[in-house]
Amino acid sequence: MLGNGLLTSEGDFWLRQRRLIQPVFQKSRIASYASDMVEETLRLLSTWKAGEVRDIPTEMMALTLAIAARTLFHEAVEGEAAAVAQALHVMQEHFVNRFSGLLPWPLWLPTPGNLRVRAAVRRLDELLFRFIRRRRENPGPATDLLSLLLHARDEGDGQGMSDKQLRDEAMTLFLAGHETTALALSWTWYLLATNPEAARKLREEAQECCTGRRRPPTTARVCVMRRW
Numbered sequence: 001m002l003g004n005g006l007l008t009s010e011g012d013f014w015l016r017q018r019r020l021i022q023p024v025f026q027k028s029r030i031a032s033y034a035s036d037m038v039e040e041t042l043r044l045l046s047t048w049k050a051g052e053v054r055d056i057p058t059e060m061m062a063l064t065l066a067i068a069a070r071t072l073f074h075e076a077v078e079g080e081a082a083a084v085a086q087a088l089h090v091m092q093e094h095f096v097n098r099f100s101g102l103l104p105w106p107l108w109l110p111t112p113g114n115l116r117v118r119a120a121v122r123r124l125d126e127l128l129f130r131f132i133r134r135r136r137e138n139p140g141p142a143t144d145l146l147s148l149l150l151h152a153r154d155e156g157d158g159q160g161m162s163d164k165q166l167r168d169e170a171m172t173l174f175l176a177g178h179e180t181t182a183l184a185l186s187w188t189w190y191l192l193a194t195n196p197e198a199a200r201k202l203r204e205e206a207q208e209c210c211t212g213r214r215r216p217p218t219t220a221r222v223c224v225m226r227r228w
């Protein structure tokens with residue numbers, strides 16, 4: 001599923017890839033993704049109405065999926081968000097089942113579960129290879145992670161990454177960056193809901209430093225938590 005991306009590779013190959021990818025996570029780069037994150041968050045908030053009941057993990061998954069697609073690939077996945085989220089969900093469920101199962105079925109067996117996983121991987125592969133093909137044909141300004149990965153060159157031999165390696169790194173970042181952050185946010189909401197005093201402090205501080213569209217948060221203006 002993840003192929004030979006950062007999370008699953010080892011040894012010299014991992015070190016080489018890690019060095020190639022490292023610049024993508026420099027502080028200044030992360031800061032440049034902040035406005036995309038704020039815009040996606042405001043877009044989600046504009047669909048929320050006061051008094052409504054919302055399923056927070058579902059909302060957070062949709063939010064981090066949109067942010068991951070935009071910051072990693074400079075692509076909107078709105079039209080395909082539900083299908084992509086479903087494919088990621090099938091893959092994640094499979095991970096958990098494999099790790100917790102006593103005797104996991106080999107992946108090549110055509111069990112209903114394995115067929116579902118293979119279809120999910122195929123669906124995501126189609127999407128990622130499409131993003132990679134489009135970007136190779138039309139490189140554009142290197143602001144998102146995919147462009148940076150495409151332009152990354154090994155210091156020793158000057159080699160870039162193959163489409164397969166790009167796919168593996170992109171799939172890894174897509175999976176590693178999407179569910180982790182959605183769950184961290186979901187637990188944050190849960191903890192705030194069960195700690196009214198903490199929620200009050202957070203609201204006050206957020207109102208002090210930023211107020212919605214008129215004064216959205218920036219990396220320079222993130223002061224939340226500093227006083228805690």
Ligand code: HEM
Pocket residue numbers: 006007018172173174176177178180181184
């Ligand atoms: C709250 C959010 C996150 C949590 C809790 C989290 C957690 C972790 C943990 C525990 C590891 C180490 C795994 C190991 O030792 O094998 C890891 C590695 C990794 N994470 Fe995250 N992560 C988060 C967000 C992200 C994001 C946003 C991205 C990318 C966009 C990301 C990409 C990666 C990658 C590529 C690795 C492998 C690094 C390497 O081996 O060189 N993670 N993460």
